[in-house]
Amino acid sequence: MLFPDTVAIALGACNVMLFEVRDLKMYYEIIGKGLVRAVDGVSFSLERGETLGIVGESGCGKSSLALTILRLLPANAKVLGGEVLLDGVNILKMDLEKFRREVRWRRISLIFQSAMNALNPVIRVGDQIAEAIMIHDKGIRKNEAMKRVKELLALVGIDPSRAKSYPFELSGGMRQRVVIAMALALNPDIVIADEPTTALDVVVQAQILKLIKDLQRKLRLSVIVISHDISMVSELSNKIAVMYAGQIVEYGDIKDVFYNPLHPYTKALLYAVPSIRGKRRRLNPIPGAPPDLLRPPSGCRFHPRCPFKTDICIKEMPELIEADEGHFVRCHRFEELRGVAFG
Amino acid sequence: MVEPVIRVINLKKYFPVRAGLLDILRRKPRLYIRAVDGVTFDIYEKEVFCLAGESGCGKTTTGRTILRLIEPTDGKIFFKGEDVLNYTNEELKNFRRRAQIIFQDPYESLNPMMTVYSIVEEPLKVHKIGSKEERYDMVMRALEDVELKPPEDFIHRRPHELSGGQRQRVAIARALILNPEFIVADEPVSMLDMSIRAEILNLMLKLRDEHSLTYLFITHDLAVAKYICDRIAIMYLGKIVELGPAEEIIDNPLHPYTQALIAAVPTPDPEEKIGEIPIKGEVPSPINIPRGCRFHPRCIYARPECKVREPKPIEVSKGHYVACLLYE
């Protein structure tokens, strides 16, 4: 017979979200200047098999968010609040040794912004992947690891005989495939891809995006894809979070957010980005520039650039609230502004 | 017939590959990177003419060679009917005033030690134009033209005290101050944030109208090209494979390479996904350009003759040229 407690736990376990970030705050300290509010109250969740896109302009805190989750922050970074829950467990509070052993790469891995920097130029790519495997799987023998390397290379569409190549002998697209293979080496549940295609040409980018999509489906991965490029992110994601000045200002199912944007910044962005399809239409720029995160504006961070601002926007920071089911927005006036175009 | 502002005929630029000592001792033939390998086009007044294509296809080299920042290996360049390659020193100096360049990276192209005022004023001093007072007025007007208003707020700042978009405006003001007729804009918005790109693109269009400017606009981003350009030329391995009105190139691409490029561009519409990309393999090295049609190893329609015969540009519809044996 089951004890009631056990039942409760078992039932609870079914409801636990795979991954959840709650009100995360991470600031960098710059001596003599103050705090850079790079991640300032970020919340989102991710279920198995989902792809969440995080879009935002340069410096809004996207990479900082990824580094905070993976606990790869530089010394001047301070996590000042919030939780990162993996299967309901706060991995920010976990003993760092345990986190290294059990979480980083094994449960959550990262595809870095620059494939060039992620690979060691003087080590053959196969050996690099094998090394990554052996560091984590202490019991594994070299020849077993190499077997796994060949499987991984085949998985990302590289002829396994290329394991002997040095990074410079590979094209940019192939190097990015190697980096992806490395991220998959330990069968993670979640892969965070930070600008996985930024340095690549458009044809190669399309091939890498297709690879990520295929792998995601085949391995039932959850993916967080980070980029400044709305079009690229929309290619992969079923959910999207729009980030502005260290905060998520809008978040939800990608179709809800793109077809029915609620935040003025999201509306503005969608009108500022040219598309290759359809009739040529005039782009409406967003006035001003993103703020300095050392001295972010009072109230709503977007208010200095927002044509709809009122007193409350200058005084009070809006909360991220659920406007429609599963569609969140951080704006005091979203309700009155439904359907109103930017500018 | 209207005279084009720029006429480029069969322009070539080959860079020698540095040879190792052994290669020299073995008397290996010298190798060349054929960065630009026979490019022909005209740009008309007030036109935005775009060179698009993937990294390394020769866009920048073409732009710089036209301005004689690089000497061509072969070919002809005319600026309003004048033979740019036969300019005397005096004429070349004059050309350097009438034709300007804007670079991709406003961080690198502006001297970090100089104030905005001296950056924008410098070309006037180099060309010994105006008195100190006249130069002041010209600098202030140029800053207003690029919408750095009021200019008094900006003239004392240094580049690091400006946002990316403001820096690119300073670079544009500097290019404008000499009242040029022609500007090469080499990826002028690639480094900028998306919210600022639209602003710079619209500014460039406004300046074109107000100052009767003509642009050679270099970009790898076809969505940007479709937005700002009147005509687009698609380059592949140093050659133009297709050229025509912007909307036609994007909406009705004819060359198999252009078709692949356009199929690969993601759109900001979540319902529209990238399909199969009709292309094989990877870009070959510009040292070993394939014989025949240089695209044939990657072309899904390639036929035996594509390996041996180099296609010539064919005018398929008015002003729409394609260099592909499928259309010959």
Ligand SMILES: Nc1ncnc2c1ncn2[C@@H]1O[C@H](COP(=O)(O)OP(=O)(O)OP(=O)(O)O)[C@@H](O)[C@H]1O
């Ligand atoms: N080690 C650091 N110390 C201080 N400030 C930092 C540090 N790293 C990043 N920052 C600042 O934190 C903010 C967020 O940076 P982050 O790299 O997360 O942005 P991003 O959204 O990834 O930008 P990009 O699109 O350019 O990659 C920026 O203002 C940046 O200057």
Ligand SMILES: Nc1ncnc2c1ncn2[C@@H]1O[C@H](COP(=O)(O)OP(=O)(O)OP(=O)(O)O)[C@@H](O)[C@H]1O
């Ligand atoms: N000074 C140089 N010496 C040797 N090779 C060069 C030189 N400049 C350019 N190249 C080569 O010529 C080819 C064309 O380069 P170019 O910079 O014109 O391409 P691009 O189309 O502007 O590329 P990108 O989109 O990356 O800017 C490349 O293979 C490049 O490596």
Ligand SMILES: [Mg+2]
């Ligand atoms: Mg980043």
Ligand SMILES: [Mg+2]
């Ligand atoms: Mg270039």
